[in-house]
Amino acid sequence: MTLNEAGQLREEAHRLRRALDEALAAGEFADHPVLVSFPSGTCGLISEFVCQYLRDRGLGSWEYVPGERHSPSTGEWQGTHGWARQGQVVIDLTADQFDGEGRPPMWAGESDDWYRSWEEGDSWVPEDVEADGMDRAAYEVMLRYARKA
Structure with a gap:
């Protein structure tokens, strides 16, 4: 890059x-x-939006990466997260769900130790956001606001 x-x-x-x-x-x-509680609990849908948005802008193919984490000390399950990735570059618009861990509101850069602390599931390249329905409408709202931003 x-x-x-x-x-x-x-x-x-x-x-x-x-x-x-x-x-x-x-x-x-x-x-x-889902999005009413943005950024909490919205990482999957938002990451799929990011993948499509970046692809549509000619910035290549992006994959959705799901992850889960267990406590290193207790082994207990702590939760899940997801982000968009291309190679070693991560785009995560919901990183502030973890603000107690010192995460910024969003991350756009090379994967760091924090992302490597997650056990990754199978990643995939999302299809287009469905042609109709609530998620497509939300994606269109995001695009409308992005044109103003």
């Missing part, structure tokens, strides 16, 4: 995060059963 591509990815990630924050504040997701 070139320095220019890295800068463009960070810019696009920040644009999307601002768009999602603004849409949430405007009540755009009040009726969506």
